Amino acid sequence: MARMNILPTYILLSLLTFLPYASPSPFPNSSLSLHPHPDPDSVARDLHRQVKFSHRRALASSSSCFSGNPIDDCWRCAGTDWSQDRQRLADCGIGFGRNALGGKGGPIYVVTDSSDRDPVNPTPGTLRHAVIQEGPLWIVFGSDMTIRLNEELLMNSFKTLDGRGKNVHIAGGACITIQYVSNIIIHNIHVHHCVPTGNANVRSSPTHYGWRTKSDGDGISLYSARDVWVDHCSLSYCADGLIDAIMGSTAITITNNYFSHHNEVMLLGHSDAYTPDSGMQVTIAFNHFGEALVQRMPRCRLGYFHIVNNDYTEWEMYAIGGSANPTINSQGNRYIAPTDSNAKEVTKRVDTVEGTWGGWNWRTEGDLMVNGAFFVPSGEGLEAKYDKATSIDPKSAVMITQLTQTAGVFGDPRNGGDGTDYSGASYSSGGSSRSSTNNNGEGMGNLGMVFASGVDRSLQLFSIQFFSLVVLMYYVLCGHPL
Numbered sequence: 001m002a003r004m005n006i007l008p009t010y011i012l013l014s015l016l017t018f019l020p021y022a023s024p025s026p027f028p029n030s031s032l033s034l035h036p037h038p039d040p041d042s043v044a045r046d047l048h049r050q051v052k053f054s055h056r057r058a059l060a061s062s063s064s065c066f067s068g069n070p071i072d073d074c075w076r077c078a079g080t081d082w083s084q085d086r087q088r089l090a091d092c093g094i095g096f097g098r099n100a101l102g103g104k105g106g107p108i109y110v111v112t113d114s115s116d117r118d119p120v121n122p123t124p125g126t127l128r129h130a131v132i133q134e135g136p137l138w139i140v141f142g143s144d145m146t147i148r149l150n151e152e153l154l155m156n157s158f159k160t161l162d163g164r165g166k167n168v169h170i171a172g173g174a175c176i177t178i179q180y181v182s183n184i185i186i187h188n189i190h191v192h193h194c195v196p197t198g199n200a201n202v203r204s205s206p207t208h209y210g211w212r213t214k215s216d217g218d219g220i221s222l223y224s225a226r227d228v229w230v231d232h233c234s235l236s237y238c239a240d241g242l243i244d245a246i247m248g249s250t251a252i253t254i255t256n257n258y259f260s261h262h263n264e265v266m267l268l269g270h271s272d273a274y275t276p277d278s279g280m281q282v283t284i285a286f287n288h289f290g291e292a293l294v295q296r297m298p299r300c301r302l303g304y305f306h307i308v309n310n311d312y313t314e315w316e317m318y319a320i321g322g323s324a325n326p327t328i329n330s331q332g333n334r335y336i337a338p339t340d341s342n343a344k345e346v347t348k349r350v351d352t353v354e355g356t357w358g359g360w361n362w363r364t365e366g367d368l369m370v371n372g373a374f375f376v377p378s379g380e381g382l383e384a385k386y387d388k389a390t391s392i393d394p395k396s397a398v399m400i401t402q403l404t405q406t407a408g409v410f411g412d413p414r415n416g417g418d419g420t421d422y423s424g425a426s427y428s429s430g431g432s433s434r435s436s437t438n439n440n441g442e443g444m445g446n447l448g449m450v451f452a453s454g455v456d457r458s459l460q461l462f463s464i465q466f467f468s469l470v471v472l473m474y475y476v477l478c479g480h481p482l
Contacts, residue, residue, distance in 0.1 A: 012105040024185040036279035036304075037096060038169055038252050069286060069403050070094060071231065071255055083321035086162055089187060093229050094392050095283025095306065097253030098227040102185030106136030114145040116173075119202045120209050127170075131155045132205050136183075141166040149174040152215050153195050154204040155174035157181040163409065165189035173197065173239070174215060179204075179223040186230045188409050191219040216240035222249040227252045234408040241296070245269075249277035250303070253283045258408025259297070260290040269301025278302040285309055286394060289319070299350065307330055308394045311404045316340070316347035328362045330375060332394030337373035346375040358377040364393055469471030 006091055054070035056079075065077040067106055075082055075091035082088065090104035099466045113125040122128035130139045136158035144167040152174045160411060168189050170176065174195035178184050196217040203209035217239025222228055234241075235242040235257060241481075244267040245252055259265055269277040281305030289297045289312045298305065298314065300322040308331045312319050322328060330346075337344040349357040361379035369375070 007394060010256070012449075014289075022279075036281050048230065067402060067406075068399065069256070069406075071286070072406065072427075079132045083165060083178065086140065086164070087160075089231075090160070090185060093231075094255065095230040095253040095254055096251050096281040097227060097283060099251065099446050100185055100227040100253070101136070101158060101183045102229070103136040103138035103158055104265055106138055106158065109133070109137045109139045110142045111139060111145075112142040115147050116147065116151075117147075119200065121149040122203060125325055127161075128153060128203070128392045131161075132203055133159075133235045140370045141168050144168070145209050147170040148192060150433075151200050152177040152212060152221075153201045154179065155181060155184055156205055158183045160185040161189055161473070163190075167409075167411075168279075170194075171186070175218065176223065177215070177223065178225040178228055181225055182227045184225070185218065186233060188232045190234045190409055191242075192234070192236045192423045194240075202330070214219050214376045219240070220244075221246075222246050222252065225249045229255070230257060230407060232256045232407070234258045234412055236351060238262065241265065241267045245280065246277070248279065250280045250282075252281070253285070254287065255283070255285045256404075256410065257287045258290055258409050259287065259293060260269070261292040263291070263294040264296045265293055266296050266298035268298045268305065269303060269324070269326070272301060275302070280304070282306070283308070283392060286312070286403050286407065287311070288404045290314060295319075295348075296321060300328060302326055304332070305329065306392065308392055309403050311407070312336060312346075313423055314338065315343070317343060319346045319347040321350045322360075322362075323350040325357075325360050327360075330362075330367055332366045332396060332400075333448060334368040334370065334377070334400040335373040336370040339371070341372075344372045344374060346373055366396065368400070378408045403455065 040080075054068055054073050055330060057073065058066040063077065066073050071092050075085075075089045078085070078088060080088075090100070090102050092433075093100055096420060109130045111127050111130055112126065113123055115123065115126060115351065116128055117123065118209035119128060122132065126138070128149070130137060131153060133365055138160045140162050146169040149170065150173060153170070153176050155176065155178050162185075164187065169450045170189060170191050171193045173195060173411040175191055176186065194217050195419070196215050198212045198214040198301045200212060201209050202212045218239045219235045219242040220230060220233075221241075222243075222245035225245070225421075227250060228245075228249070228251070230243060232255075236259070242262055242265050243254060246267070249269050256268075259283050268280060278445045282298075282300075282303065283306050284298065285308045287310045291314055293315050295315065295317040296308075296319075297312065300320070301324045304327045305322075307320065308329075310333045312333060314336070315328060316338060320328060326471045330349075337346075346406065349360070357378055359379055361376050362375075363379070364375040364377055367375060382423070
């Protein structure tokens with residue numbers, strides 16, 4: 001009889017050890033609910049108002065702070081010191097990824113150690129130790145640093161990487177993986193010279209680590225992720241893609257970044273046959289696709305892609321490609337074609353005959369074509385579907401220089417290099433390997449430890465209730481007394 005009293009207690013304590021998983025990610029290494037936004041038109045209406053308001057305010061204001069870029073104006077021109085109000089950034093998202101909270105409402109974690117000695121047992125103060133924690137964290141950096149990761153950086157849900165005020169590089173090793181998690185913001189970080197790693201154990205949470213096979217060497221890799229926002233980063237020289245999103249990832253915004261020195265820049269969609277990617281929705285806005293790029297800016301499959309107010313100043317093969325009937329809405333971009341007469345076309349239907357892609361919904365509206373660039377549209381009569389791909393209201397292409405003048409990490413030089421200040425990695429695929437120099441960024445000062453509150457814990461509550469139900473079912477089915 002004594003044994004029957006002990007057994008339920010033991011089982012209950014065993015189940016309670018799983019409660020650290022009761023984070024905004026429902027379960028580690030399992031798919032999230034990746035349903036697309038049910039009404040993309042509402043996204044368009046909301047952001048139409050946001051962009052128009054920012055434009056009008058910039059015209060009317062006597063302050064030089066306002067640029068008309070709705071993201072930057074939101075956090076830089078709020079009338080407060082951004083370094084004391086960092087989490088305001090989470091309120092400034094646009095497009096399909098605008099609901100990404102990052103670490104909003106959580107404490108600030110200051111990375112003080114650039115090492116990555118043990119990917120299974122990371123040292124407190126390192127970036128890896130920060131990103132695996134449960135619950136929201138706003139992660140900042142205590143000094144300028146270059147972080148060479150020995151294995152992929154597996155991020156947990158509700159995290160912000162905020163490099164403002166410091167010169168932060170993730171370079172020369174593995175880079176960032178956002179897998180089966182949500183609510184991620186990556187802001188003002190250099191990501192470059194990323195190489196394949198793997199065949200090793202890597203920790204993804206305080207209570208879980210697992211075996212990772214060989215990675216591709218992406219700069220930022222999204223795998224079954226949602227509510228992700230990448231803003232004001234500088235990306236170059238990676239072994240595979242600079243940003244890749246696959247396996248049903250959705251609700252993604254990619255803004256104000258500077259892409260350079262790379263072959264296959266951005267892949268959005270796993271394969272033509274992977275139908276869950278039909279729910280992928282991505283906003284690509286205010287980016288500068290710059291020096292020494294070749295193709296895939298982006299290369300899309302199946303989903304909805306709004307490409308708005310970007311500056312395409314260089315490509316060797318094509319700018320925007322796709323297969324498997326993606327919806328591509330190109331608005332207010334500037335496309336500057338290369339001198340090669342065989343590479344003037346902006347678009348490319350990849351491995352698809354014309355009789356197949358004639359009905360695909362690819363549209364150009366208000367784009368500025370320079371040096372003989374041309375966009376081949378398709379899908380006449382599909383305007384309703386085209387409208388649903390719209391996520392923000394485009395400004396005129398003549399304003400592209402103003403909108404993208406601060407693309408990339410703040411303070412980066414653009415004269416003859418990507419400003420990565422790194423000369424380490426060599427590999428045979430993806431980007432080329434070439435070194436360049438950089439200054440120390442803006443030097444915007446240090447930030448002490450700050451705490452906040454107010455994050456919605458509904459998902460944590462759900463997980464606790466779920467495990468409680470498991471305990472109850474065990475007692476009932478096994479005949480143990482409650």
